[in-house]
Amino acid sequence: MARWCSRHPFFLFEYTTIKYVVTQNKKLGLLYRILQLTVMGYLIGWVFVTKKEYQAKDDTIESSVRTKVKGVARVNTTDSELWGPEDYVFPKQGEGFLFITTNFIETPNQKMGNCSENPAIPNAKCTKDEDCIEGEAVRAGNGIKTGLCINGTCEINGWCPTEKREHAGPDTVVRQAENFTIYIRNFIRFSQFNFSKSNILNKNDSHFKTCVYDEIADPYCPIFRLGDIVSKAGHSFQEIAVKGGSFSVLIEWSCDLDKDTSNCNPHYSFLFLGSNKSDGYNFRFAKYFKDDAGQKQRTLYKVFGIHLNIMVFGSARKFSIIKTIINIASVLTLMTAGSYLCDIILLCMMKKNTAYRDSKFERIQKNDKESPLEKMPAALKRKFSL
Numbered sequence: 001m002a003r004w005c006s007r008h009p010f011f012l013f014e015y016t017t018i019k020y021v022v023t024q025n026k027k028l029g030l031l032y033r034i035l036q037l038t039v040m041g042y043l044i045g046w047v048f049v050t051k052k053e054y055q056a057k058d059d060t061i062e063s064s065v066r067t068k069v070k071g072v073a074r075v076n077t078t079d080s081e082l083w084g085p086e087d088y089v090f091p092k093q094g095e096g097f098l099f100i101t102t103n104f105i106e107t108p109n110q111k112m113g114n115c116s117e118n119p120a121i122p123n124a125k126c127t128k129d130e131d132c133i134e135g136e137a138v139r140a141g142n143g144i145k146t147g148l149c150i151n152g153t154c155e156i157n158g159w160c161p162t163e164k165r166e167h168a169g170p171d172t173v174v175r176q177a178e179n180f181t182i183y184i185r186n187f188i189r190f191s192q193f194n195f196s197k198s199n200i201l202n203k204n205d206s207h208f209k210t211c212v213y214d215e216i217a218d219p220y221c222p223i224f225r226l227g228d229i230v231s232k233a234g235h236s237f238q239e240i241a242v243k244g245g246s247f248s249v250l251i252e253w254s255c256d257l258d259k260d261t262s263n264c265n266p267h268y269s270f271l272f273l274g275s276n277k278s279d280g281y282n283f284r285f286a287k288y289f290k291d292d293a294g295q296k297q298r299t300l301y302k303v304f305g306i307h308l309n310i311m312v313f314g315s316a317r318k319f320s321i322i323k324t325i326i327n328i329a330s331v332l333t334l335m336t337a338g339s340y341l342c343d344i345i346l347l348c349m350m351k352k353n354t355a356y357r358d359s360k361f362e363r364i365q366k367n368d369k370e371s372p373l374e375k376m377p378a379a380l381k382r383k384f385s386l
């Protein structure tokens with residue numbers, strides 16, 4: 001160690017530089033320039049202008065959605081002649097998933113007792129009393145079998161009479177539901193950039209309380225007509241209203257935070273979730289009460305309607321010096337690929353390739369008496385300070 005140091009007293013203060021070999025070949029020079037221009041074009045045109053890779057991106061959007069439905073409709077049920085949001089919206093809290101009733105089957109005044117099961121239910125069919133095992137529940141049915149077979153159907157103990165219809169007809173459709181409006185409040189946040197915004201773009205503007213969304217005339221209005229949502233998703237409202245269906249309201253945020261925040265706005269789109277042969281969307285609930293004689297009764301509702309799922313997605317971008325440097329560096333590395341290609345052409349394909357090779361690679365004269373270490377090219381030795 002001591003010997004090595006005394007032989008190289010200035011190794012710390014040496015700088016090794018690369019030797020360049022210049023060839024005046026026009027074709028090769030042109031090729032190299034074209035390769036350089038291609039790489040630069042790729043860096044500027046694709047990486048920076050198109051892909052905006054000089055910006056950091058945050059696509060973990062944090063979001064909350066609140067909804068409020070407004071509108072009334074004439075109906076003809078045993079309980080009511082007029083429905084408001086308190087009657088037709090489920091759940092009542094106003095969430096991002098909501099159901100709006102557009103049709104119903106009402107089975108009023110059911111009492112506990114014995115009656116024959118709905119013959120449409122396969123498990124309720126029978127030919128003799130032995131087919132109806134007493135105490136067994138009818139699978140997908142409405143009650144417990146009593147052990148009797150009446151006219152080909154098991155008798156049950158349950159809420160009687162049972163619901164008779166399977167499908168609701170167009171006669172009970174809540175036609176005015178087309179004009180119901182849904183007010184959607186959406187609050188978003190991109191935590192990486194500590195940026196938040198709401199889709200109510202100007203809280204003091206009373207316009208946002210009375211407007212109706214329109215793709216062209218009013219694209220930032222947060223109030224949507226139910227009929228518009230269905231038709232923009234490609235369906236006819238009065239057709240969908242009979243059996244119901246699932247729809248999605250998509251709210252997309254795409255924010256360039258290098259620009260003014262007034263450019264960061266929601267974009268709404270609407271989607272039908274289901275196939276054309278969709279069974280629609282329905283569920284049942286009951287309202288319980290006691291009649292004048294004190295006997296328990298209930299009204300069973302099977303409701304059909306529009307199920308809305310409000311989905312929020314998007315991303316925000318902002319200039320980042322680290323991303324910029326990383327992208328420039330990785331593209332510039334591509335430039336070396338250009339010099340490798342030109343080197344290969346120069347050394348292997350050109351007519352005077354031996355002349356080029358000799359000036360590119362300097363060889364030290366062979367001397368058998370020297371040790372293997374001393375056979376190394378001078379440049380290499382200098383590099384490792386041997």
Ligand SMILES: *[C@@H]1O[C@H](CO)[C@@H](O)[C@H](O)[C@H]1NC(C)=O
Binds near residue numbers: 175176177178179
């Ligand atoms: C919805 O509102 C429009 C305009 O107010 C009205 O012309 C139309 O008849 C309404 N639709 C239904 C089904 O009530």
